[in-house]
Amino acid sequence: MKKIFIALALVGTLGLAGCNGTPQQQIVTKTLIKTVNIPDRLLVCNGVRVPKPDTMTNQQLATFIVKLVKVNRQCSENMKAIKQIITRSKRLLENRK
Numbered sequence: 214m215k216k217i218f219i220a221l222a223l224v225g226t227l228g229l230a231g232c233n234g235t236p237q238q239q240i241v242t243k244t245l246i247k248t249v250n251i252p253d254r255l256l257v258c259n260g261v262r263v264p265k266p267d268t269m270t271n272q273q274l275a276t277f278i279v280k281l282v283k284v285n286r287q288c289s290e291n292m293k294a295i296k297q298i299i300t301r302s303k304r305l306l307e308n309r310k
């Protein structure tokens with residue numbers, strides 16, 4: 214009986230030994246994963262059919278250049294819009310920290 218009592222006293226003492234020190238600060242980190250939704254219409258740039266260079270007339274070349282400039286402008290505007298969405302999302306996430 215004395216052996217059991219000594220064993221229990223020893224276990225109790227060892228168990229409380231961890232409580233005697235000063236409490237240490239625990240750092241808990243939480244990882245948030247957020248996705249940014251980009252509208253499909255911004256991810257597509259319309260293509261321009263290239264006329265055959267061998268048989269291309271001056272009128273076809275001029276029409277092709279006008280279409281190319283229009284498509285380039287559209288793609289440029291889409292990229293600016295995507296950049297704005299991403300920048301806005303980054304700011305929102307940074308403000309939540």
